[in-house]
Amino acid sequence: MKISMDWLKEYLPVDHSVEEIANKVSLTGIESAPVKLGTDLSKLVVGHITSIKPHPDSDHLNLCQVDIGQSKEVQIVCGAPNVANDQYVIVALDGADLPAGKKIKKGEIRGQVSNGMICGLDELGVKESLVPTAYQKGIYVFPAAETPGQDAKELLGLNDEMVDLDITPNRADTLGMRGAAWEIGATYDEKPQFTDPKLDETKVKAVDDVKIQIKADDLVTDYLVRTVSGVKVSESPLWMQRRLWNQGIQPVNNIVDAANYVMIEYGEPVEVYDLDKLDDKSVTVEMATDASKLVLDDKITKDLNQNDLVINSGNVTLGLAGVIHGQNAQVTSKTTNVLIESAVYDGTSVRKAAQRHDLRGDASNRFEKGVDNGAVEISLNRVVELIDEITDLDSYSQVLVGKETPAKPTIIKASIEHINRLMGITLTDQEMIKILDRLGFTTAENGDQLTVTIPSRRWDMTIEADLIEEIMRIYGYENLKGTLPSGNETNGGYTPQREFINKLKSVLLSEGMDETITFGLVSKKEATDFNTVESEYTRVLHPMTEDHEYLRTSLIPGLIKTIAYNKARKTSDISIFEQGRIFDREEVNDRPKEVEYIAGALSGDLGADTWNTNAKKADFYDMKAIVEELLEFLNVEATFEFTPTDKIEHLHPGQTAIITADEKTVGFVGKLHPEYQAKSSVDDTYVFELNVYSLLALTKKNVKAQSAPKYPSVSRDLAILVDKQIASGQIVKDIFNNGGEYLKDVNIFDVYQGSNIEIGHKSLGYHLIFQNPNDTLTDDTVEKAFTQIKDSLIDQFDVEVR
Amino acid sequence: MSLNDRLKELRASGIDDAKRAEHLKDLNDLRVKLLGKKGPITQALRGMKDVPKEERPEIGTLANNVKKDIQEAIENRIQEVNQRIIAQKLQEETLDVTLPAQSHKIGTKHILNQTIEDIEQFFIGLGYEVAPGYEVEEDHYNFERLNIPKDHPARDMQDTFYITNELLMRTQTSAQEGRDMDAHDFSKGPLKMISPGIVYRRDDDDATHSHQFHQLEGLVVDKNISMADLKGTLEALCRHVFGPDREIRFRPSFFPFTEPSVEVDVSCFNCGGEGCRICKYTGWIEVLGAGLTHPNVLKMSGIDPQQYSAFAFGLGPERFAMLKYGIDDIRDFYTNDVRFLEQFKGVN
Numbered sequence A: 001m002k003i004s005m006d007w008l009k010e011y012l013p014v015d016h017s018v019e020e021i022a023n024k025v026s027l028t029g030i031e032s033a034p035v036k037l038g039t040d041l042s043k044l045v046v047g048h049i050t051s052i053k054p055h056p057d058s059d060h061l062n063l064c065q066v067d068i069g070q071s072k073e074v075q076i077v078c079g080a081p082n083v084a085n086d087q088y089v090i091v092a093l094d095g096a097d098l099p100a101g102k103k104i105k106k107g108e109i110r111g112q113v114s115n116g117m118i119c120g121l122d123e124l125g126v127k128e129s130l131v132p133t134a135y136q137k138g139i140y141v142f143p144a145a146e147t148p149g150q151d152a153k154e155l156l157g158l159n160d161e162m163v164d165l166d167i168t169p170n171r172a173d174t175l176g177m178r179g180a181a182w183e184i185g186a187t188y189d190e191k192p193q194f195t196d197p198k199l200d201e202t203k204v205k206a207v208d209d210v211k212i213q214i215k216a217d218d219l220v221t222d223y224l225v226r227t228v229s230g231v232k233v234s235e236s237p238l239w240m241q242r243r244l245w246n247q248g249i250q251p252v253n254n255i256v257d258a259a260n261y262v263m264i265e266y267g268e269p270v271e272v273y274d275l276d277k278l279d280d281k282s283v284t285v286e287m288a289t290d291a292s293k294l295v296l297d298d299k300i301t302k303d304l305n306q307n308d309l310v311i312n313s314g315n316v317t318l319g320l321a322g323v324i325h326g327q328n329a330q331v332t333s334k335t336t337n338v339l340i341e342s343a344v345y346d347g348t349s350v351r352k353a354a355q356r357h358d359l360r361g362d363a364s365n366r367f368e369k370g371v372d373n374g375a376v377e378i379s380l381n382r383v384v385e386l387i388d389e390i391t392d393l394d395s396y397s398q399v400l401v402g403k404e405t406p407a408k409p410t411i412i413k414a415s416i417e418h419i420n421r422l423m424g425i426t427l428t429d430q431e432m433i434k435i436l437d438r439l440g441f442t443t444a445e446n447g448d449q450l451t452v453t454i455p456s457r458r459w460d461m462t463i464e465a466d467l468i469e470e471i472m473r474i475y476g477y478e479n480l481k482g483t484l485p486s487g488n489e490t491n492g493g494y495t496p497q498r499e500f501i502n503k504l505k506s507v508l509l510s511e512g513m514d515e516t517i518t519f520g521l522v523s524k525k526e527a528t529d530f531n532t533v534e535s536e537y538t539r540v541l542h543p544m545t546e547d548h549e550y551l552r553t554s555l556i557p558g559l560i561k562t563i564a565y566n567k568a569r570k571t572s573d574i575s576i577f578e579q580g581r582i583f584d585r586e587e588v589n590d591r592p593k594e595v596e597y598i599a600g601a602l603s604g605d606l607g608a609d610t611w612n613t614n615a616k617k618a619d620f621y622d623m624k625a626i627v628e629e630l631l632e633f634l635n636v637e638a639t640f641e642f643t644p645t646d647k648i649e650h651l652h653p654g655q656t657a658i659i660t661a662d663e664k665t666v667g668f669v670g671k672l673h674p675e676y677q678a679k680s681s682v683d684d685t686y687v688f689e690l691n692v693y694s695l696l697a698l699t700k701k702n703v704k705a706q707s708a709p710k711y712p713s714v715s716r717d718l719a720i721l722v723d724k725q726i727a728s729g730q731i732v733k734d735i736f737n738n739g740g741e742y743l744k745d746v747n748i749f750d751v752y753q754g755s756n757i758e759i760g761h762k763s764l765g766y767h768l769i770f771q772n773p774n775d776t777l778t779d780d781t782v783e784k785a786f787t788q789i790k791d792s793l794i795d796q797f798d799v800e801v802r
Numbered sequence B: 001m002s003l004n005d006r007l008k009e010l011r012a013s014g015i016d017d018a019k020r021a022e023h024l025k026d027l028n029d030l031r032v033k034l035l036g037k038k039g040p041i042t043q044a045l046r047g048m049k050d051v052p053k054e055e056r057p058e059i060g061t062l063a064n065n066v067k068k069d070i071q072e073a074i075e076n077r078i079q080e081v082n083q084r085i086i087a088q089k090l091q092e093e094t095l096d097v098t099l100p101a102q103s104h105k106i107g108t109k110h111i112l113n114q115t116i117e118d119i120e121q122f123f124i125g126l127g128y129e130v131a132p133g134y135e136v137e138e139d140h141y142n143f144e145r146l147n148i149p150k151d152h153p154a155r156d157m158q159d160t161f162y163i164t165n166e167l168l169m170r171t172q173t174s175a176q177e178g179r180d181m182d183a184h185d186f187s188k189g190p191l192k193m194i195s196p197g198i199v200y201r202r203d204d205d206d207a208t209h210s211h212q213f214h215q216l217e218g219l220v221v222d223k224n225i226s227m228a229d230l231k232g233t234l235e236a237l238c239r240h241v242f243g244p245d246r247e248i249r250f251r252p253s254f255f256p257f258t259e260p261s262v263e264v265d266v267s268c269f270n271c272g273g274e275g276c277r278i279c280k281y282t283g284w285i286e287v288l289g290a291g292l293t294h295p296n297v298l299k300m301s302g303i304d305p306q307q308y309s310a311f312a313f314g315l316g317p318e319r320f321a322m323l324k325y326g327i328d329d330i331r332d333f334y335t336n337d338v339r340f341l342e343q344f345k346g347v348n
């Protein structure tokens, strides 16, 4: 809410600049910003139109003679449809500044001299929705005679300075001028001074024919009414109008405006009804039915339902309680008797209704955050007082009670020692009591214990911690000296999982892969494409877009999307990885398991063509090399096997391997299927994905240092011809199975198929290394092992040893 | 010609030949030719028998000197030739050292993870555990245990991706607080934890909003934890991240799960407090929210708020990175343009 300095000064002697106040209030209470109106306006005066005649050469322009407080009247050409003789209007003089850099110049309009411009409020920067309806399509007319030549900007409140409080939901007590005055007063150690409304008791006439019924007792805390007779509905006086439009409220008429004015003054929404349009002078607060309708205006009717709390009169719904008053029983120019309602409704009910019908506004904003139920009657009386002041009422009723809940102060007990300990400060009892007094709280002291009585206007205060916050913020956080927790030492660090993940990532970084982070919520297609864990899909109930609707089941789609994004930006040589969670759900559960995965992708060239090297196109083996290096770093007992597979949809059936350890699948590596690749707008791309938890579960190798071998190793080369379908991995596995205890290593040095090789066959060459750590190997021993290897290969795979 | 003269002549011509030799091979040949057993000096000494006996020792000495001088001349020349060869080799091997080298590229860690790890390392040094959390969380931990019951207006403030009525994409890493307090054995000492991770909100993605972003929660529960401890801790953090000269200030704020609650500003690292575009001419930049844990939150974990107290804070790694490196579009973190990613090589 914007706190007008002009208004605030009625309660508080503050003469600081708005900038200074906003800064100080921000630091002690509520985030605030200074607002200065009309800084772009100049040379605006009150003008009195003394005669008017049509422009000789125009069918819509008029020539106005205007008294602007100078010795001679001036002529101004005006095209507004509502201009008339004897109006007091806003005149922008020759040289006047208007918003957006507009400048007014004396000149001629169709041959007639015009010494300025008669203005509408919107031309002065007031939002059109805040301009009284009668003046929205034309010039503004002052409601009463003003002195010609007087500064119009000041008169219209357009020079006001304000502090804009951006409140947190707990500080709705400052959504009224009085609450704000308490807050700003506490900041400056000044107590605000208020005068309470005084009604003319001689005008009170007992009323017994108004019927009030509260049927939804649990949603209504207070419901007080007064009726007033003999109102003269008209425009509000200027002082009220200007305060309203500066608050963002459109002036309507003096009755509605008085109610809105009191809402700003006390923070308490008040509603007014045309008493004579109520059915049998009755109002009922009750739940709507699913058939109820609320007519807002000629165009909009809202369908209500049984969750809506409404104000009814007979069969007619007048309004949505605490949210909006519809068209029925509105106060109009013909109204003479008014029912004024001051109530407190359940905040949650109001908030939901306002949300449901998309009708959030000034009243619902206050009810949903809470209002002071100690100010219900005083607000009601204030509206009566204002209307009486403006229209001189014939009479008014006593307070008619639909429901009343006595406002009780809150009592909070607090320990001086505890307050100081929790803050890390050393305030004395007297210092604390003085701070609480600035806030208008009264304190009784008994040893270490403070008993604090808090008025109902601060309904946010309930426990000792609230009190501590008040003391601390008024004392000033800038007076708090930082310390570090002084308790027992603790051992900080990562979890073993996180340590492991950090290691995996460091390997991939050193392999030249950039780390990416993509979205956990993906499209249905992305959730489906690489669901190798065969998870049930998990969907969010109200997605913002189809792109982010399902929880991901693989990291691969995010990587492919990243490659496509980069390729579209002319970067096609990509080496990236992501470490993140996938969501694996079983059908019987709502909740998916969150499984840490790591995945990578290579696309385009490795490196770039340079002056001395040629770029190499990435291939399956480049991707596999990275995976193998990563697995090597795991330092586990298990050996990893790469088994060819054509079962992973969207991967190349001839260039994909499942990776297993101890016969359990831990991931895969492969090339994207050419069709999928094309659809995804990427070049040849190789990917891998590994389940971090599966890798972490593998038994760690117990590394014991061994001295370098003392005895020489012996090597043998083995060349075989074998069916093309047999994978080298199978051959190597068989060699190890039959090579005896001294076979140390097997390296493939040749793969060949083509001329000189039987069709459907390939030639493979292996380098075998034998070593006995404790003795020199004899030729005999090696030859025996070598023969066993060859025999087995012939037996198992029908190879031809060459 | 006397033998004496003959030897002197051989010396003169041998030295001359050595000096004129251009190749190592020629010099070796010269050595063999002049000083070998079949060489001219040996040949000449055969004439010794015609020399009078008393002159023979003198001739012998001369012959040795001649050999030595020739030998020396050859070796000197060898050295000269060698030096010339090396000089020529060096000349030939000279490279343009300004040409670029072929690098082995090392990948770049994502700037968000660099930012998070920098903060993690800071807190690990202060004895904090790094707790992972769940991205799919129960309503119970994400809201109710944080003093945000059903129907609380704060639930409107953070629009949530629900999966079922009770299950949601967590909207805040504070959801980890309840889980960690429940699990902690306070007889073993204080709870000091940070919990970084991904959170989700129902926001449209634009330059300043992302439906997915990161948070890092911190929580310390012990006897005698104070607001001053919170200030000192965050002061040290801000100096670690934004520079040793930074000051911080607290402003009152509101969060349902802390009381008192504060917003924390750090003095502008760009202008040092003078006022500039980054700090919107205030000299201060809002960086995080914090407070003393609300007694209700402690009670829900079975912790007696009279005996224990706690502070908590939550910060946004995206915001930290955007401020520190002048990143102006949050979407850049998630589109992963490698040119964007690689500019942060080694910044942390």
Ligand SMILES: [Zn+2]
Binding pocket: B268, B269, B270, B271, B272, B273, B274, B275, B276, B277, B278, B279, B280, B281, B283, B284
């Ligand atoms: Zn700055």
